[in-house]
Amino acid sequence: MPAKTRPTSSTLRPHQASAAELIAGGDQIAIPAKQPLGELTQAPVAEYVLPASPSCIDREEATLFEWAERNHRIFSSEEIQRFEMQAGGKGGGSEHDAWVVMGKDGKVVIRRTIQDSYGFRFSSPFSYLRRMAEFSRQVPNAAVSFLGVSRNLRGNGVIWTVQPYIEGKHPTQAELVAELKLQQWKPAVTQHNHLVFVHIPTGIRMHDVHAGNFIRQNNGSLIPIDVFFEGLGIDP
Numbered sequence: 001m002p003a004k005t006r007p008t009s010s011t012l013r014p015h016q017a018s019a020a021e022l023i024a025g026g027d028q029i030a031i032p033a034k035q036p037l038g039e040l041t042q043a044p045v046a047e048y049v050l051p052a053s054p055s056c057i058d059r060e061e062a063t064l065f066e067w068a069e070r071n072h073r074i075f076s077s078e079e080i081q082r083f084e085m086q087a088g089g090k091g092g093g094s095e096h097d098a099w100v101v102m103g104k105d106g107k108v109v110i111r112r113t114i115q116d117s118y119g120f121r122f123s124s125p126f127s128y129l130r131r132m133a134e135f136s137r138q139v140p141n142a143a144v145s146f147l148g149v150s151r152n153l154r155g156n157g158v159i160w161t162v163q164p165y166i167e168g169k170h171p172t173q174a175e176l177v178a179e180l181k182l183q184q185w186k187p188a189v190t191q192h193n194h195l196v197f198v199h200i201p202t203g204i205r206m207h208d209v210h211a212g213n214f215i216r217q218n219n220g221s222l223i224p225i226d227v228f229f230e231g232l233g234i235d236p
Contacts, residue, residue, distance in 0.1 A: 013072035017148040017160075019082035022075075022110055025103020026162035029073070030145035033132035033161070040067055041126060048131035049207065049230050052124035060125045061157045065149060073148035075160065080150055093212075093226075095119045100165055107165035110147075116156045128159060131228045138232070142166055142225050166225055168217040176211050179222055185209075205230040 013029070021029045037045065040063055046052065052060075068074045075083075084090075087110070092098040096111040096119075113119060118128035129146070136143035147160040171179070177187065180197055185206065188198040194208045206227050213226045 016072045017075045017079065019075075019079040019086065022079075022083045022147070022160070023086050023101060025101050025108045026110060026145065026147050027104045029147050030162050033129050033136060033144055033146045036064070036067060036071075036146055037126060037129040037133060040064065045126045045130045046124065047230055048119065048123055048127045048134075048228050050127070051120075051122035052127060057118075057122070057124045064125045064159075065157065068149045075148050075150040077151070103162075107167075109163045109165050110160065111163065112150070112158050112160045114152075114158075116152065116154060118157070118159060125157065125159065132161060134229050134232050135224075135227070138229055139224050141221075142223055163225070166215040166217065166223050168215040168223070170211050171214055171216050171222065173211045175216075176209070176214055176222070180209070203231055 017029060065074070087099040087101060090097055090099055092111070092114070094115070095113065095117070097114055099110045100107055101110055102108075113128070115121070117123060118125050119131065123131075132144045132146065136145075142163055144161050144163045147162055150158045150160065152158050180186075184200045185197040186200060187209075188196045188205060190196070195210060197206045197209045198204070199206070206224075206229055208227050213224060215223050215225055217223060
């Protein structure tokens with residue numbers, strides 16, 4: 001059952017979330033994605049790849065918004081409109097809208113979930129937060145931080161996050177596959193219309209493995225920016 005919690009010193013804020021905080025790169029509001037998850041529930045959270053029932057999604061969404069209200073992490077529709085007017089061009093894909101803005105320490109990517117979903121269709125809010133927490137643990141150079149929540153025009157929940165902007169270029173798919181093989185990752189299956197790799201020594205599965213989700217930095221390092229993992233265990 002979701003745990004009832006009070007705001008902690010690290011989440012307590014004097015006002016609800018604002019457009020100015022998004023434009024500034026989220027520095028004043030960002031917290032690790034595992035923090036709200038840990039405060040919201042002590043029960044095991046399903047992995048992101050597993051579908052949730054509509055009732056589970058609704059229940060978790062209500063609990064997340066109650067937490068966000070107490071912790072002043074709700075972006076009003078007016079603040080979202082202000083941000084969109086100031087932020088400039090919007091990018092993204094099938095799961096997120098995305099904006100590149102200048103943060104305190106350089107460029108960052110502000111993202112929000114779209115399509116009335118928390119990433120995948122039938123993914124729950126808690127599973128989405130687990131996805132962010134697990135990714136951040138595995139890829140600290142591109143760690144994703146939680147910012148807050150909002151409602152879209154249909155009244156459905158939206159999660160806002162921020163991630164460092166990774167400078168570099170996308171590899172080709174052939175280059176990506178070749179390098180992952182050197183790291184003992186091998187192609188496994190195509191699932192949910194995306195490619196899955198399995199790590200031979202551990203059995204961990206990495207989803208959404210395509211060249212657009214990886215950046216080759218100038219120093220040669222290959223950094224994943226939007227994959228997710230399966231089989232890491234229940235503690236993000």
